[in-house]
Each structure stands twice: as C-alpha cells, then as structure tokens.
Amino acid sequence: xxxxxxxxxxxxxxxxxxxxxxxxxxxxxxxxxxxxxxxxxxxxxxxxxxxxxxxxxxxxxxxxxxxxxxxxxxxxxxxxxxxxxxxxxxxxxxxxxxxxxxxxxxxxxxxxxxxxxxxxxxxxxxxxxxxxxxxxxxxxxxxxxxxxxxxxxxxxxxxxxxxxxxxxxxxxxxxxxxxxxxxxxxxxxxxxxxxxxxxxxxxxxxxxxxxxxxxxxxxxxxxxxxxxxxxxxxxxxxxxxxxxxxxxxxxxxxxxxxxxxxxxxxxxxxxxxxxxxxxxxxxxxxxxxxxxxxxxxxxxxxxxxxxxxxxxxxxxxxxxxxxxxxxxxxxxxxxxxxxxxxxxxxxxxxxxxxxxxxxxxxxxxxxxxxxxxxxxx
Numbered sequence: 001x002x003x004x005x006x007x008x009x010x011x012x013x014x015x016x017x018x019x020x021x022x023x024x025x026x027x028x029x030x031x032x033x034x035x036x037x038x039x040x041x042x043x044x045x046x047x048x049x050x051x052x053x054x055x056x057x058x059x060x061x062x063x064x065x066x067x068x069x070x071x072x073x074x075x076x077x078x079x080x081x082x083x084x085x086x087x088x089x090x091x092x093x094x095x096x097x098x099x100x101x102x103x104x105x106x107x108x109x110x111x112x113x114x115x116x117x118x119x120x121x122x123x124x125x126x127x128x129x130x131x132x133x134x135x136x137x138x139x140x141x142x143x144x145x146x147x148x149x150x151x152x153x154x155x156x157x158x159x160x161x162x163x164x165x166x167x168x169x170x171x172x173x174x175x176x177x178x179x180x181x182x183x184x185x186x187x188x189x190x191x192x193x194x195x196x197x198x199x200x201x202x203x204x205x206x207x208x209x210x211x212x213x214x215x216x217x218x219x220x221x222x223x224x225x226x227x228x229x230x231x232x233x234x235x236x237x238x239x240x241x242x243x244x245x246x247x248x249x250x251x252x253x254x255x256x257x258x259x260x261x262x263x264x265x266x267x268x269x270x271x272x273x274x275x276x277x278x279x280x281x282x283x284x285x286x287x288x289x290x291x292x293x294x295x296x297x298x299x300x301x302x303x304x305x306x307x308x309x310x311x312x313x314x315x316x317x318x319x320x321x322x323x324x325x326x327x328x329x330x331x332x333x334x335x336x337x338x339x340x341x342x343x344x345x346x347x348x349x350x351x352x353x354x355x356x357x358x359x360x361x362x363x364x365x366x367x368x369x370x371x372x373x374x375x376x377x
Contacts, residue, residue, distance in 0.1 A: 064337030129180035194277035197226030
C-alpha cells in the first residue's frame, strides 16, 4: 500500500478480476485479507476474538455482505446470516455488537427512489418517510415491507439476545430511508437499553445537526439514541457524483471543519450520556483522547455503558490497546465473509491507507520508532 500507483490500479481492476473468476484469491487472502478481515466464516473469527480478549479488547462482528444485484432470496439469506451472527455473538463474552448494512437486505434502486421522494418533501424525517411510502407503487410498497420485515427480525433477535446492532451509514443518495428505518427500530427497541445504533458520518456538513435532531426525536419519543460517530467512507465518490450531477457537495469543505464537527458531536453525546449511547469510532488520536478526558472530567467510569470506543481490525492498535489497558470499553470492528463479498471493503481500506500519509503509513512510522527505542534492529 506504500505504492500509490499500485493501489490505484489494484482498486480498479481487482473487483473485475474477482468477478471474472481469475485465480487471484490466494494473493488477496495472504495480503489485504489477512490484515483487515477476521476470516471467511464465523468460526474463523473465533481465533482473532480470543486473542483480542486476552487484552480486554472486544469485537464488533461484521458480516461483509454489501449491496449488489441480488434477488429477494439472496436478501432473505443475508438476513438469516445476520441473525446467525447475533446468535453467535450472544454466546461470546467479548462480542457486544454486530454490524448490519441495509444494502444487504434492500435493493439499492429502491433505497434511491425512497431517498429521492423524501428529499422533495419537508418536515421531520419520519414524516417525509411516511409520505414517500405513499408515493411508491403497490409492488414497491410490498418490496419495502419485506425490507422492514427483515430489519424487524434482525433487531428483534438482537434485543432478545442482548446484542447491539450497528446500522452502517450509506451513500448520501440512499441515506434518508436508512435513517428513518433505523429511527423506527430505535423507537421500538431502545426504550430501556440501547440495542439499535445509527451511524453518523461527520465528513458530511449536515451530520452534526443530524445528531442534535436525533437526540430531540429520542427525547420526544422516549427512547435511547444509539449513535456511532465516524468521519466517513465515501468521500471521493460523493464529491465526484456531486460534480457530475451538478449539485452542492455534501462533504465538509476541509479536514479541519470535519474534525471540529466530529469532536463537537463527541462532546454533545457525552454531555447527554443519559439519553445517548455513543460509539466513538475513529482512528484520530485527539478525538479518542477528548472522549476519554470528557469521561474523566465528568467523574464517569471509564467503562460507562453508554460510551464505547472502536477502531478497525488491522489499524490503530496503539489506540485500541492503550484504551483497553486504561479500562475503557473498546472494540475492534471485525469483518468476515467470503473473499468475493469483502472485496469492496478491502478496496476502501487500501485506498485510505495508501501512501505515507495514510493511516498505515503513520502506524508503520510509530512501529519503527518503538523498535528503535527498544534497540531492536
């Protein structure tokens, strides 16, 4: 990943090579897959989870299926797989959460249509969602009901098994129906404890206000807001689409503004920790330190049940293990699944980690510095 040209070529052609069935899976398995993925099956993740548990690091399990041209049977299968993950997590002491992508159980084009209809309306998120449903065709309403049924099954199983469900963020042009569906699930299952969590991507300029709006909805409806705070994963795609389609970019104007909003969101969540359960999911050292200091300044325990930290498996170990050592609730986000399914995830990791300025480049410098301090050659 230190060679930008190799990453640029690899991320463009690898999905095509995999789809064409060319024999490259062994190479992927021994490089990117081994670094960032827990295994191809649930059983293979056990070895990684057990190793992390030795250092008091927990696990967020992520079945790596993402949106594609799948039929209803495949979406039903994905739903069953998510429930299997929940059942497995419930048997493991250090797996408090699992992750779900709505694009795994819903057709992308249907989400696009719902989002487009919602964007043309005014009012609250739920009001716009309800109006959008009325404008779908009969067949589309039936299809959307099946999406809701799948999410209902997943969240119900999680509630019964006491496993948190983290709903991943998606691209801006399908995010509104995901937010609405997630809020309805929180309204149903988060009355006494946080089961369902939405995800706010703070590289969007509207997400700090979105966190506020969600809090107000939680206050009004009487549920605990579960929210995972991330910076984001689709920045280049978002900017490119905005340029091509001639609409204002949803992305923050610069990194400083993104960092400011992220840290303000962390502060807001911890200030309202009685009503908000927050997952501080970041590789930014300052943001993690800020959250830790806020807990300390408020006299709250390091392992407060409404404050959790998380980093991706294969990245930022210096943050994860130091937080765990100091008694904070912290986890590794651990994807698993067949290589074909996790390629999109791996391509994002390769892109964001390329060059010395990438996260892996910074971590390698830290490792080299520590080896030098220990006198290891």
